Amino acid sequence: MIAGDMAATSTASPPREPLRRARTQKYLGGVCAGLGRHLGVDPLVVRIAFVAAATAGGIGLLIYAAAWVLIPADEAGAQVRPARRTRRGRAAIEVALGVGLLTLSVLLTMRALGLWFSDAFVWPVVLLAAGGGLLWRQSMSPTPVEATAPAAGPPEPEAVTEERRRVLSRTSLGVVLVIGAGVVFLSATNALTAARDAVLAALVVAVVLGIIFAPWVVRLVRSRDAEREERIRSQARAEMGAHLHDSVLQTLALVQKRADDPRAVAALARTQERELRAWLAGREGGHDRLAAALEALAGEVERAHGVPVEVVVVGDRELDPRGEALVAAAREAMVNAAKFGAGSTVDVYAEAGDGELQVFVRDRGPGFDPDAVPEDRRGVRESIVGRMARHGGRAAIHSAPGAGTEVELTLPRTS
Amino acid sequence: MTRVAIVDDHGLFRAGVRAELEGHVDLVGEAATVEEAVSLVTEQRPDVVLLDVHMPDGGGVAVIQGAAGAAPDTLFLALSASDAAEDVIATIRAGARGYVTKNIATDELLDAIARVQGGDAVFSPRLAGFVLDAFAGPVPAGGGGADAELDQLTAREREVLRHIARGYLYKEIALRLGISAKTVEAHVSAVLRKLQLSNRHELSRWAAERRLD
Numbered sequence: 001m002i003a004g005d006m007a008a009t010s011t012a013s014p015p016r017e018p019l020r021r022a023r024t025q026k027y028l029g030g031v032c033a034g035l036g037r038h039l040g041v042d043p044l045v046v047r048i049a050f051v052a053a054a055t056a057g058g059i060g061l062l063i064y065a066a067a068w069v070l071i072p073a074d075e076a077g078a079q080v081r082p083a084r085r086t087r088r089g090r091a092a093i094e095v096a097l098g099v100g101l102l103t104l105s106v107l108l109t110m111r112a113l114g115l116w117f118s119d120a121f122v123w124p125v126v127l128l129a130a131g132g133g134l135l136w137r138q139s140m141s142p143t144p145v146e147a148t149a150p151a152a153g154p155p156e157p158e159a160v161t162e163e164r165r166r167v168l169s170r171t172s173l174g175v176v177l178v179i180g181a182g183v184v185f186l187s188a189t190n191a192l193t194a195a196r197d198a199v200l201a202a203l204v205v206a207v208v209l210g211i212i213f214a215p216w217v218v219r220l221v222r223s224r225d226a227e228r229e230e231r232i233r234s235q236a237r238a239e240m241g242a243h244l245h246d247s248v249l250q251t252l253a254l255v256q257k258r259a260d261d262p263r264a265v266a267a268l269a270r271t272q273e274r275e276l277r278a279w280l281a282g283r284e285g286g287h288d289r290l291a292a293a294l295e296a297l298a299g300e301v302e303r304a305h306g307v308p309v310e311v312v313v314v315g316d317r318e319l320d321p322r323g324e325a326l327v328a329a330a331r332e333a334m335v336n337a338a339k340f341g342a343g344s345t346v347d348v349y350a351e352a353g354d355g356e357l358q359v360f361v362r363d364r365g366p367g368f369d370p371d372a373v374p375e376d377r378r379g380v381r382e383s384i385v386g387r388m389a390r391h392g393g394r395a396a397i398h399s400a401p402g403a404g405t406e407v408e409l410t411l412p413r414t415s
Numbered sequence: 416m417t418r419v420a421i422v423d424d425h426g427l428f429r430a431g432v433r434a435e436l437e438g439h440v441d442l443v444g445e446a447a448t449v450e451e452a453v454s455l456v457t458e459q460r461p462d463v464v465l466l467d468v469h470m471p472d473g474g475g476v477a478v479i480q481g482a483a484g485a486a487p488d489t490l491f492l493a494l495s496a497s498d499a500a501e502d503v504i505a506t507i508r509a510g511a512r513g514y515v516t517k518n519i520a521t522d523e524l525l526d527a528i529a530r531v532q533g534g535d536a537v538f539s540p541r542l543a544g545f546v547l548d549a550f551a552g553p554v555p556a557g558g559g560g561a562d563a564e565l566d567q568l569t570a571r572e573r574e575v576l577r578h579i580a581r582g583y584l585y586k587e588i589a590l591r592l593g594i595s596a597k598t599v600e601a602h603v604s605a606v607l608r609k610l611q612l613s614n615r616h617e618l619s620r621w622a623a624e625r626r627l628d
Contacts, residue, residue, distance in 0.1 A: 273518075281499065308518070312544035312580045315551060347540060347582025351547070360581045406581070 020074035021067075028098060029068035061109075065102040065129075069136050095137055096177060100130035124185035131177025134170060247275055267306050274299045290352055291316045293327045294359070297334060298348060305338035308345045315352035325391040326357060326411045329384045333361035333407035336384075340405070341365035355413050362406040367399045384409070416441040417532050420459060422452040422478060423467040423494075428517070432465065432494075435521045440528060449477045456482035456489055463528050466511060468495035468502045476509040483510055492531045494524075500545040504618060508611050513537025535600050536607035543579035546610060549617040565613040568606065575602045 022033035025043065032050060036043035053060025104126050110116060186195050251272040258264045278295060291313040298309035319327065330348070337346040341363030349360045384407060388395040393411035419440040423429050429445050436442060443459045446452035449472045456464060456478070464482075466475040479491055493506045493514040503514050512531045515524065516539055527537045538546070550568045568576070571592075578588040585603075589596040610618070 310540060310582070312540045314544050314547040314580070345582070349540070349544070349577070349581040351577070353551075362582045364582075403587075 019071055021071045023074050029064070029095075030073065031064055031067045031071065034071060034074060035067070061102050062106050065099060065106070065133070068099070069133050093173070096130040096134045096173065099133035100126050103129035120188040121185075124181045124188065127177050127181035127184060131174045131179075131181060134174035134177065243279065247279075248272060263306050267303055270302050270308060271299055274302070288319055289316050290319060290323065290327070290350055290357070293319060293324075294330065294348060294350055297327065297331045298346075301331070301334045301338050301346070305335070307338040307341065307343055309334060309338070309348060310345055311348045311350070313350045313352075317352040317357065322391045322393070322411060323357060325387055326359060326393060326409055329387045329395065329409050330359045330361060332384050332387075333359075333409070336407070337361055337363035337365070337405065344404070357411040357413070359409040360406055361409075362404060364404040367401050367403045367405050369399075369401055417463060417528060418443045418459070418461045419528060420452075420455055420461040420464045421445045422447075422455075422464060422470075422475075424448065424470045425467075432524075435524065436528075439525050449473045449481065452478045453481035457485040460486045460489055462488075462490065462532050464489060464491050465494045465528075466491050466506070468493050468506050474502075475506040475511065479506070479509040479511065490531050492527060492537060494519075500548065503542060503545055504549065504610070507542075507607070508618070510611070512607070513539075514542040515539045516541060534604075536603045538576070538579050538603055538606070540580045540582055543576045546606060547573065547576050547580065549610075549615065552617065565609050566615050568609065572602050572606050575599055576606060579603075 019038045020034050021030035022037060022043075023030055025033045027033075032046040033043040036046045039046070050060045050064055053063065104122070107122055107125060251268055255265050255268055258268070274295065278292075291311075294311050294313060298311045301307070302309050317323065330350075334346060334348065342365040344364035347360075347362045349362075351358045384397075385395045388409055388411070391411065393409065395410075396408040397405065398408065399405035417440045419436065420443050421429050421432050422445070423432070424447050426447065429447075433442060433445070443461050444455045446455045449470060452464075452466075464478075466478060468475045470477075475491070475493055475495075482489065491506075491511040493503065493511045494517060495502070495506075495514070496517045507514060513527065513536050515527050515537060519527070519539070530537050546568075550566075550573075574592065575588060578591065583591065585599045586596050589599045592599070
């Protein structure tokens with residue numbers, strides 16, 4: 001069971017190492033290798049000593065078993081050979097088997113020496129030792145997270161889950177062994193009959209209590225959930241109430257005050273509608289995106305000129321400086337359309353495709369002949385066309401007398 | 416005269432629409448709830464129902480699903496203030512023939528009613544924008560086989576939708592694209608069909624968000 005180590009050993013460092021079970025260069029529990037490292041001697045020497053002690057009345061086996069259980073495992077070894085850790089699931093059974101066999105041999109030695117009470121104790125004690133050893137070892141070994149953390153970076157989540165699952169299976173194996181030991185002991189000493197009655201009584205009481213209290217517990221859990229939902233709902237209601245108070249109610253008050261001015265009332269209603277829509281759609285505040293920026297401009301133009309501006313945006317995009325220039329040009333076009341569109345609705349359509357960014361601004365006004373641009377429009381036109389050209393884009397103005405005017409702004413993705 | 420019913424839970428809004436349409440169409444009734452609407456449509460079998468998308472007890476989708484079986488010839492036009500793409504798309508996929516926003520001008524609303532009654536689809540600029548958005552992404556790989564045609568728009572359909580979104584009327588689009596107004600109508604109807612039948616991810620997601628399908 002315990003054999004000499006023929007492999008090369010690690011060089012002992014001058015300062016004494018703490019007493020730890022080795023996780024490398026080990027055969028069974030790493031006790032001999034760890035002890036050898038701690039004492040600064042070759043593990044082979046330690047192993048020979050243990051084998052000698054084992055043959056002398058089995059005392060070596062007992063010491064080995066105790067040392068295995070009590071000496072914590074070396075943590076550094078876990079990082080040196082991480083592959084070993086992945087096989088620890090199988091090691092659980094090895095440990096239980098090892099400790100059980102060691103205990104059995106100790107018992108048999110004692111029996112041979114005449115130190116004996118009854119054969120009925122053999123199996124309970126062996127099972128108890130195997131299960132107890134497993135549990136002790138488990139509780140004394142570093143937790144998976146601690147063991148992994150000093151290594152490179154945070155532990156992989158799956159690895160940790162896997163490790164936890166293994167810990168759980170090892171622990172439950174230990175528990176089953178210990179309980180089995182108890183049951184075997186009780187049945188061997190004929191104490192089980194009494195124990196069975198007590199267990200049965202306890203079980204009956206538990207079931208009765210469960211039946212009585214289960215509905216109450218379920219109701220408690222449900223009412224707690226309902227309470228939480230109600231709280232969330234009332235919070236949402238309060239938030240919405242606050243928003244409506246700041247926006248819609250204020251606007252309604254303004255509408256009442258200016259009831260004699262239909263144009264102003266219409267403009268107020270439009271502005272409020274736009275603001276409420278933006279709020280419902282969850283895109284208020286922050287004009288650093290194309291759709292939000294165009295909506296904001298449309299509201300501004302509507303307020304200033306009393307003309308409805310409809311905005312449709314397909315796709316959306318963060319605005320870089322070039323995009324901002326495009327939006328500024330679109331604003332000029334909107335103002336222009338509102339001024340010269342004879343009060344017709346201004347349609348704004350923007351499309352943020354894979355390549356280019358396009359904005360169309362259209363009015364249904366009288367239109368004009370682009371070849372005979374009036375003087376007062378030239379400046380605006382320059383500011384649109386010139387601005388787009390400066391940022392690597394282009395602007396085209398489509399218009400004909402009686403057919404309205406459309407400004408087409410295009411910005412290629414890269415200049 | 417076209418027989419029209421108005422379904423909306425806001426009495427003021429119904430009164431406004433009634434005042435606008437009076438004399439131009441035959442108003443056969445009004446309903447304020449889904450239940451009222453279903454029985455109104457079942458009894459009166461109007462030609463066109465102006466349908467609110469949002470109502471407290473289910474909205475336009477519930478009305479169409481409840482009444483379409485009993486009144487197969489009735490056509491639905493969604494008339495709503497709702498801005499949300501999923502509401503609008505859900506109503507269209509339930510069977511509505513078009514969508515216009517409530518701030519539409521009277522003559523445009525009359526035109527839309529006539530167009531729906533004539534069997535055409537009615538796309539407001541906003542709906543055109545929603546559709547372009549929904550069909551913008553790449554077609555999912557391995558999707559569909561025989562139905563693959565439903566999952567994307569042709570270049571021409573896209574062009575027509577873009578013009579609608581830009582505020583052009585059908586006849587203006589026809590003029591600009593050098594095709595007949597009937598062809599424009601055909602393109603729009605094809606888009607409506609795709610909108611109702613396609614299994615594109617964006618559409619099913621919107622529909623799922625409104626518990627349709």
